[in-house]
Amino acid sequence: MPTCPGTCGTGFSQFPSREKIMNSGSRTFPHASMINTSLSAPRGYPGGESQGEGEVPRRKSFVRSPYDEKDLSACGLIGFVNRDRRRESGERIIRAIANMHDRGNGLGGGFAAYGIYPERADLYALHVMYDDPHDAKQVEEYLKRQVVVEAAEEIPLFESRRFSDHPYFKRYFVDLRERLNGHDNEGDYLVDTVMHINVNFEHAFVMSSGKNMGTFKGVGFPEDLGEFFRLPEYEGYIWTGHSRFPTNSPGWWGGAHPFALLDWTIVHNGEISSYGINMRYVKMFGYECTLMTDTEVVAYLFDLLVRRHGLSFEDACKVLAPPFWKDIDVLEEEERFTLTHLRSVYASAALNGPFAFLLGFSGGIIGLNDRVKLRPLVVGRGGESVYLSSEEAAIRTICPEVEEIWAPVAGEPVIVLLESVGESRDGRGNQRQRPVLQGA
Amino acid sequence: MGNTTTLSDNPRVSNPANTNGSKSGLPPATSPKSDLMGLQSLRPDDHFHSYPEYFVERRHEECIRCLVCVRQCPYDCTYYDPDRDVVYNVHQNCVNCKRCVAMCPTHCIRIERFDSGFRDNGHWGTHLVRGLRKQADTGGVLLTGLGNDLPYPSYFDRIVLDASQVTNPSIDPLREPMELRTYLGRKPESYRPGSPGEVFPNILCEIPVLFAPMSFGAISYNFQHGLALAAQEMGTYFNTGEGGLHPDFRKFRDSVIVQVASGRFGVDPDYLLSSAACEIKIGQGAKPGIGGHLPGEKVNAEISRTRMIPVGTDALSPAPQHDIYSIEDLRLLIYAIKEATEYTRPVSVKIAAVHNTAAIVSGIVRAGADIVVIDGFRGGTGAAPMIIRDHVGIPVEVALAQADQRLREEGIRHQASIIAAGGIRNSADVVKAIALGADAVYIATSAMIAVGCTLCQQCHRGLCAWGITTNRPDLLPRLPADQAAGRLTGLLRGWQHEIQEMLGLMGLNSIESLRGNRLKLRGVGLTQLELQTLGIRQAGL
Numbered sequence: 001m002p003t004c005p006g007t008c009g010t011g012f013s014q015f016p017s018r019e020k021i022m023n024s025g026s027r028t029f030p031h032a033s034m035i036n037t038s039l040s041a042p043r044g045y046p047g048g049e050s051q052g053e054g055e056v057p058r059r060k061s062f063v064r065s066p067y068d069e070k071d072l073s074a075c076g077l078i079g080f081v082n083r084d085r086r087r088e089s090g091e092r093i094i095r096a097i098a099n100m101h102d103r104g105n106g107l108g109g110g111f112a113a114y115g116i117y118p119e120r121a122d123l124y125a126l127h128v129m130y131d132d133p134h135d136a137k138q139v140e141e142y143l144k145r146q147v148v149v150e151a152a153e154e155i156p157l158f159e160s161r162r163f164s165d166h167p168y169f170k171r172y173f174v175d176l177r178e179r180l181n182g183h184d185n186e187g188d189y190l191v192d193t194v195m196h197i198n199v200n201f202e203h204a205f206v207m208s209s210g211k212n213m214g215t216f217k218g219v220g221f222p223e224d225l226g227e228f229f230r231l232p233e234y235e236g237y238i239w240t241g242h243s244r245f246p247t248n249s250p251g252w253w254g255g256a257h258p259f260a261l262l263d264w265t266i267v268h269n270g271e272i273s274s275y276g277i278n279m280r281y282v283k284m285f286g287y288e289c290t291l292m293t294d295t296e297v298v299a300y301l302f303d304l305l306v307r308r309h310g311l312s313f314e315d316a317c318k319v320l321a322p323p324f325w326k327d328i329d330v331l332e333e334e335e336r337f338t339l340t341h342l343r344s345v346y347a348s349a350a351l352n353g354p355f356a357f358l359l360g361f362s363g364g365i366i367g368l369n370d371r372v373k374l375r376p377l378v379v380g381r382g383g384e385s386v387y388l389s390s391e392e393a394a395i396r397t398i399c400p401e402v403e404e405i406w407a408p409v410a411g412e413p414v415i416v417l418l419e420s421v422g423e424s425r426d427g428r429g430n431q432r433q434r435p436v437l438q439g440a
Numbered sequence: 441m442g443n444t445t446t447l448s449d450n451p452r453v454s455n456p457a458n459t460n461g462s463k464s465g466l467p468p469a470t471s472p473k474s475d476l477m478g479l480q481s482l483r484p485d486d487h488f489h490s491y492p493e494y495f496v497e498r499r500h501e502e503c504i505r506c507l508v509c510v511r512q513c514p515y516d517c518t519y520y521d522p523d524r525d526v527v528y529n530v531h532q533n534c535v536n537c538k539r540c541v542a543m544c545p546t547h548c549i550r551i552e553r554f555d556s557g558f559r560d561n562g563h564w565g566t567h568l569v570r571g572l573r574k575q576a577d578t579g580g581v582l583l584t585g586l587g588n589d590l591p592y593p594s595y596f597d598r599i600v601l602d603a604s605q606v607t608n609p610s611i612d613p614l615r616e617p618m619e620l621r622t623y624l625g626r627k628p629e630s631y632r633p634g635s636p637g638e639v640f641p642n643i644l645c646e647i648p649v650l651f652a653p654m655s656f657g658a659i660s661y662n663f664q665h666g667l668a669l670a671a672q673e674m675g676t677y678f679n680t681g682e683g684g685l686h687p688d689f690r691k692f693r694d695s696v697i698v699q700v701a702s703g704r705f706g707v708d709p710d711y712l713l714s715s716a717a718c719e720i721k722i723g724q725g726a727k728p729g730i731g732g733h734l735p736g737e738k739v740n741a742e743i744s745r746t747r748m749i750p751v752g753t754d755a756l757s758p759a760p761q762h763d764i765y766s767i768e769d770l771r772l773l774i775y776a777i778k779e780a781t782e783y784t785r786p787v788s789v790k791i792a793a794v795h796n797t798a799a800i801v802s803g804i805v806r807a808g809a810d811i812v813v814i815d816g817f818r819g820g821t822g823a824a825p826m827i828i829r830d831h832v833g834i835p836v837e838v839a840l841a842q843a844d845q846r847l848r849e850e851g852i853r854h855q856a857s858i859i860a861a862g863g864i865r866n867s868a869d870v871v872k873a874i875a876l877g878a879d880a881v882y883i884a885t886s887a888m889i890a891v892g893c894t895l896c897q898q899c900h901r902g903l904c905a906w907g908i909t910t911n912r913p914d915l916l917p918r919l920p921a922d923q924a925a926g927r928l929t930g931l932l933r934g935w936q937h938e939i940q941e942m943l944g945l946m947g948l949n950s951i952e953s954l955r956g957n958r959l960k961l962r963g964v965g966l967t968q969l970e971l972q973t974l975g976i977r978q979a980g981l
């Protein structure tokens with residue numbers, strides 16, 4: 001029997017939840033599963049059967065990683081913004097990500113879509129993944145105490161043999177007014193609520209929690225998952241997609257991208273070598289990294305920097321992919337001062353290691369590379385749409401008429417905003433002076 | 441401290457003409473008369489402690505009688521007998537400082553362990569027997585120098601580093617920038633450019649390694665000068681210790697951290713302002729909870745000037761600061777210094793690593809400190825009672841890990857930087873300390889070794905054969921300031937390259953991504969509780 005993981009340093013002292021996560025009855029640690037037998041799923045439902053004669057029935061977990069370690073993966077990613085807010089179905093994003101089939105290995109994929117719930121645009125949409133339907137009850141009771149649940153429904157799925165074994169998905173449209181128990185603003189309140197669920201309900205996981213948006217993700221090739229979640233039936237003005245090549249935890253639906261908090265969603269290619277400090281840093285501000293993957297920390301960092309600390313997108317990107325000191329040192333006094341302070345104040349927020357990520361939010365997409373560009377990222381523009389992708393081919397697949405295509409330099413943020421939100425910045429080394437993506 | 445004595449200063453030193461000669465090279469002296477003379481010079485109970493520890497072996501056939509060794513040994517251990525034309529040694533005086541070995545032009549000297557020690561005993565080690573006899577002889581406290589030398593387990597030696605393979609590329613420091621720059625001091629929780637937010641004074645280190653507090657008096661003028669030059673060259677800092685800042689060194693004001701200790705030696709407004717940062721010394725890892733004592737005979741004119749005390753008086757630092765008996769008193773002193781320096785300098789507080797360091801550090805940060813120094817039990821000293829040096833305090837690794845974690849749990853980690861000190865031996869220790877949560881480290885013993893120290897632990901005697909911890913005019917020139925500076929710079933350069941290599945292999949290209957990044961560490965051979973205390977994982981997991 002392996003050593004009980006609840007005692008392995010980092011997880012134990014900093015993230016009490018890890019211990020619980022590890023004891024959640026995964027197949028790796030059968031001795032821990034006994035505590036969960038009272039919650040075992042009904043016969044016939046995945047995870048409900050016992051594993052063999054005389055053995056304690058074990059629960060399979062979709063929402064938690066079976067391994068107490070950082071997720072390692074390589075990936076393909078793509079996203080686009082229709083800057084004119086034109087809504088379109090999920091058909092193109094599926095085609096684009098399918099083009100990069102070989103960047104994934106069928107063990108993870110997912111999508112984020114903005115603008116998909118226009119009739120409920122004022123409500124926060126919580127997409128929740130459960131190990132099985134029974135697990136929803138407790139969470140729903142908790143939710144009712146925390147928020148006003150205006151509507152709750154299963155997320156429609158296209159059941160097929162390919163996904164015979166999958167978690168249970170539900171979405172809730174919730175209102176926070178009148179429930180802000182001492183919280184200054186809705187964002188903080190909802191963050192606390194989401195964190196509480198993700199930390200304390202071991203068979204539930206809130207996939208996304210923003211208004212008029214949602215994420216859809218799981219284990220499989222993304223094009224199959226897109227069909228499974230019936231994405232061609234949704235219409236959004238921003239879409240991102242992700243194809244994952246994990247080197248561990250094959251059956252872990254919760255580990256797929258995008259990761260989301262409020263309306264921040266993140267798809268990420270790479271490994272954040274600074275994760276160990278980034279997660280300890282965001283924890284100081286109440287963000288719990290519940291999944292051992294480095295990606296979710298990016299969403300939390302953006303939430304902290306932009307929503308709570310009021311940094312501009314550019315400055316937040318400078319924090320995450322800081323310019324080198326040698327470049328800062330030669331700047332004019334004022335800019336040097338600003339960047340020096342940003343770097344020293346937010347030293348623990350800097351992301352190090354190879355990465356390219358797309359951060360989606362209601363107003364657009366921000367693409368960012370690490371500061372030595374160890375992962376690919378290309379940008380293309382066609383009409384009112386701006387595309388960001390791991391590969392040019394994926395952009396050309398869905399936008400053969402692309403007008404411009406280029407690769408932003410290391411550490412230069414590409415900030416693509418809806419026309420109604422503001423001017424975009426292209427990330428071609430001089431985005432401060434030259435906002436070329438103003439749109440028509 | 442009253443009556444003090446040392447393990448190695450043998451009372452039988454004044455006339456060494458009593459020896460039986462060296463075993464090697466020449467036949468032993470045959471005259472019974474000289475034996476008798478030797479015995480007569482013994483005090484009645486001298487035989488209790490006269491077992492030599494080391495044996496100075498000289499191949500007489502290769503000795504050219506240049507007498508370099510005689511002149512170089514400050515411990516009255518070597519003498520020349522002109523009648524026989526032979527160089528002899530009083531073995532029991534030898535402290536194994538290796539000065540004669542290094543200086544002998546023919547390399548014909550070798551220092552060996554004298555013999556087997558006392559009968560092998562797992563409980564009563566030879567050093568204990570020696571100490572007991574010595575103490576019975578003098579009735580004093582056994583003094584020593586340097587840091588705890590007992591074989592307590594080292595956590596640094598049970599922590600290994602992570603490296604990138606396949607899933608993330610390692611970064612080659614020869615091709616890519618690799619940043620070690622570190623700002624020490626309080627930071628605001630958030631920063632919004634363009635808005636008049638709080639900005640606190642910080643000091644910039646180009647390498648996260650600073651020279652630890654070592655006072656002029658405990659160390660030589662030249663060594664301190666060398667530290668200053670090296671700190672200036674490398675973009676880091678040296679620390680005055682509690683001995684004040686010599687007028688000659690005020691020009692290094694941008695590279696010095698000035699200390700305010702319980703003796704308040706040399707403290708005045710100009711001293712505080714001749715600095716990059718000010719430090720309040722509460723404790724020292726080598727001797728937590730006790731004060732200091734610079735014997736009057738060491739207080740020469742220069743030291744008197746620097747410490748602002750009369751020549752020849754004992755410089756006594758009380759155990760506590762007499763105006764600090766609680767955390768709120770500490771706050772008053774922190775703010776007194778901030779007021780005196782008009783909030784232009786970060787104020788550091790240095791404590792010894794003890795059992796509840798985490799809570800103490802939290803209190804210190806809340807009291808207003810901008811930097812906290814945690815000095816572990818391996819930290820060195822110019823002089824300390826051996827019993828305290830060897831048995832009080834805890835390893836810096838655990839104290840640091842707990843303090844960093846506590847500050848994070850309380851959401852105040854940004855309010856102060858942490859410097860780890862006490863037994864940092866190489867760049868791997870630096871990397872491990874930073875990954876555990878330190879912003880930077882202090883080094884002292886490593887710096888002394890870089891300039892020649894052979895760890896003979898005689899610093900308290902003021903006779904350092906290498907000119908490091910002495911101000912005796914004949915010994916001082918043994919370490920010229922520029923030579924010290926060159927060697928210290930070399931050491932830091934070497935570490936700089938090594939730290940860059942280690943960052944690169946972890947897939948990082950700046951030190952801030954290592955700081956507190958405990959996922960880069962794994963424990964080998966540690967218990968679950970130890971892993972948990974350090975906040976690291978077991979190797980292989």
Ligand code: SF4
Binds near residue numbers: 515905
């Ligand atoms: S110089 Fe040092 S090593 Fe040599 S005899 Fe003297 S004390 Fe011993």
Ligand code: SF4
Binds near residue numbers: 502545
């Ligand atoms: S230094 Fe060496 S050669 Fe010179 S006297 Fe001493 S032992 Fe002989």
Ligand code: SF4
Binds near residue numbers: 537888895903904908
């Ligand atoms: S500094 Fe000098 S006296 Fe002290 S241990 Fe080193 S060599 Fe010996």
